[in-house]
Amino acid sequence: MGSRTEGLQRLLVIINKLKGKKRYIPTRELKRYIAEAMEMRGYSGKSGRTLERDIDDIQSLFGISIAYAKREQGYYIKEEDESIPERYGQLLQNFDLLNALEGDTNLRTYVLAEHHRPLPSECLPMLISAIKHRHPVTFRYILVRQDDKVEEKKVLPHYLKESNQRWYLLAYEGDVLKTFGVDRIRDLRICASETFKRNMDINVDELFRDCYGIWNQPDIPVEDVELKYDALDGKFLKSVPLHHSQQVLTDNADExxxxxxxxxxxxxxxxxxxxxxxxxxxxxxxxxxxxxxxYEEALKRNE
Structure with a gap:
């Protein structure tokens, strides 16, 4: 188990380095980074693995193709399977946590896990497969805001997104990109005999740039919102900003x-x-x- 963990950590370390700001990483710099990162994680000495073997394993396990550019004299990510979630850093962090426990399987002795994790869904593996192989899907969808009305859907799945302990499917229904709560999907079926051309021009970063969470409603205008809190709440909002656009206007002992x-x-x-x-x-x-x-309605209910 130890050698497997070490090997996977090496692959994640390499991916993290190559997904940094520098486009090309020289061989000596990459090898030095790997050695220092692995030593920091408690693996000293040579592992017996070659960089070429690591690159082959990265291609096999993660669908990421790494190449060497002779002109720039450095390694770079040539292409990657767009169906692979971009969470290498988070995965590496989880391995670092397990490694720090030094094989102790009683995780609760050290770590208190959050109770409200993303709800597991039997739909996720099917949706990932449909996205990867570009198959349309059909399902019955529960409209919670319309008294649990059920509608039949046939969509072209493009992405899965996690937000506030829930999974959401981003899919085209006709020509419109819509968001569906995975927990409200029933009777999911993959149309394996059909394929579609996936729209790779979607700018995922921009898609949710002007919204909070998952709901990006273009009919709602983008506005400036000014909010005031006391200094105590301000400390929390400085450490975890409300939104990426957050600008601090006043920060003192009063507000x-x-x-x-x-x-x-x-x-x-x-x-x-x-x-x-x-x-x-x-x-x-x-x-x-x-x-x-x-507030007014809540006060009436709780009088």
């Missing part, structure tokens, strides 16, 4: 004020309410009124 630029969706409003102890919505006025009404 913490920020501005974010996004679409004001239901998910975003719910997130604001989760830290309502000191929240004050400064702008826009319609969001301030929306939050006020939520």
């Amino acid at each position: 913490f004020r920020i501005k974010v630029h996004l679409r004001i969706t239901n998910d975003f409003v719910m997130e604001l309410l989760s830290r309502s102890r000191s929240l004050e919505v400064i702008s826009p006025p319609h969001l301030r009124e929306r939050v006020r009404k939520v």
Whole structure:
């Protein structure tokens, strides 16, 4: 088990290095980085593995093709299977955690796991297979906001995305890219006799840039939102920003004020309410009124 763990860690270390800011990594630099990273993880001395063997294993296990550019004198990622989730850093971190436990299988002695993990779904392996092999899928979909109405769907699956302990399927229904909660999918079927051309022009980073969480509703305008908190809540919002667009306007002993630029969706409003102890919505006025009404109705229910 130890040798397998070491080998997989080496592969992840190499991938992490090659997915960095530098396009080409010279042989000497890459080998030095691998040696230092593995020594830091408790593996000293030579492993007996060659860089060429590691590169072959990376291609086999992760679908990532690594090549050497003679002109630039460095290794680089030539291409990678787009169906592989880009979580190499997170996977490496998990291996580092297990390695630090030095073989102790009683994980609860050291680590308290979060109870609210992404819910397991029997649909995930089928959806990953359908995405990878470009097969349409059909399923029955439960519309929670419409009294659990059920609709028949046939879509072209493109991506799986995790958000707030839930999995979501990004798929084309007709010409529209839509989001489906995997936990609301029933009777999933893969149309194995059909294939489609996957749209590789989707800019995934931009797709959710102006939204909070998974719901990107183009009909909702992108707005500047100014929020005020006390200094205590400010400490938490500095360590874990509300949104990638967060700008700190004021930070002192009396208040913490920020501005974010996004679409004001239901998910975003719910997130604001989760830290309502000191929240004050400064702008826009319609969001301030929306939050006020939520508080007012909650007060009536709890009188």
